[in-house]
Amino acid sequence: MHLDHPETPPQRFTYGTAAPRTGAPPAAAGSATRRALRVGLGGPVGSGKTATVAALCRLLREELSLAVVTNDIYTREDAEFLLREAVLPPERITAVQTGACPHTAIRDDISANVEAAEELEAAVGPLDVILVESGGDNLTATFSRGLADAQVFVIDVAGGDDIPRKGGPGVTMADLLVVNKTDLAPYVGSDLARMARDARAQRGEKPVVFTSLAREGGVRPVADWLRTRVAAWRAA
Structure with a gap:
C-alpha cells in the first residue's frame, strides 16, 4: 500500500521471487537508461534502520538522486517519520505494508517492493x-537478490555485544554490517572491541562499520x- 492511497487494502502477495540479476545493471521498465542501484537495509527492531536511512538522505541528497521504500507490517510509521x-x-x-512478517516481502515474495x-x-x-528499508526483523533476515543489489544489516550495541558472535544470515551475509549506537556502549556494558573481533570472525573480509548517529557525521562510514x-554499479 502506497502513501497516496491510504484507502487501498494491503498488497496481496503472489508467492515467488524474481530471478537473480547478473552482469550489467539492467534497464528500468520502459526506459533507455539503466535502473537505480537498490540497497536493502535490514536489522532488528530499534537498531536504527530508519535513522540510518534519514541520515544517509540528508548527507547524500545533494550528491546522488535518491528514493526510499519503507516496509511495515500494518502501518506507514517509518515512511511518515x-x-x-x-x-x-x-x-x-x-511505503509498503507487508501484512505479514517483514522478511516475507523482502525475501519470500518481493513483488510489492519491486513494484514500489x-x-x-x-x-x-x-x-x-533506491533504499529499501525492511521492517524490524531478526538475525535471519536477508533480502532476495531479485530485490536488492546490495544489503546492509544494522544492529546496535544496546541489543547486546554478543550479537556479532551469534551470527545468523543477516550478520554473516550482508554486504555491510553496521554496529550502531556506539555512544551507548558505556551505559549498557557493551565491549566494542569484542564486537569488532567477533564480527571479523563471522564475516571475514566483509566490511563492518561502527556508527553513532547522535554525533555529527556519524553516518559517514555508511x-x-x-x-x-554506486561507483561500481555505474562502471559495471
Whole structure:
C-alpha cells in the first residue's frame, strides 16, 4: 500500500521471487537508461534502520538522486517519520505494508517492493539509489537478490555485544554490517572491541562499520561505502 492511497487494502502477495540479476545493471521498465542501484537495509527492531536511512538522505541528497521504500507490517510509521523529517521530497518516499512478517516481502515474495521501486523510478527517475528499508526483523533476515543489489544489516550495541558472535544470515551475509549506537556502549556494558573481533570472525573480509548517529557525521562510514557501491554499479 502506497502513501497516496491510504484507502487501498494491503498488497496481496503472489508467492515467488524474481530471478537473480547478473552482469550489467539492467534497464528500468520502459526506459533507455539503466535502473537505480537498490540497497536493502535490514536489522532488528530499534537498531536504527530508519535513522540510518534519514541520515544517509540528508548527507547524500545533494550528491546522488535518491528514493526510499519503507516496509511495515500494518502501518506507514517509518515512511511518515521520513516525511516529517523532510529528508527527501515526498514523491521520493513510498511505503509498503507487508501484512505479514517483514522478511516475507523482502525475501519470500518481493513483488510489492519491486513494484514500489519501479513506480518510484518511473515517477521521479532517473535515480542513482533506491533504499529499501525492511521492517524490524531478526538475525535471519536477508533480502532476495531479485530485490536488492546490495544489503546492509544494522544492529546496535544496546541489543547486546554478543550479537556479532551469534551470527545468523543477516550478520554473516550482508554486504555491510553496521554496529550502531556506539555512544551507548558505556551505559549498557557493551565491549566494542569484542564486537569488532567477533564480527571479523563471522564475516571475514566483509566490511563492518561502527556508527553513532547522535554525533555529527556519524553516518559517514555508511555513506562512504554507499558511494563506492554506486561507483561500481555505474562502471559495471
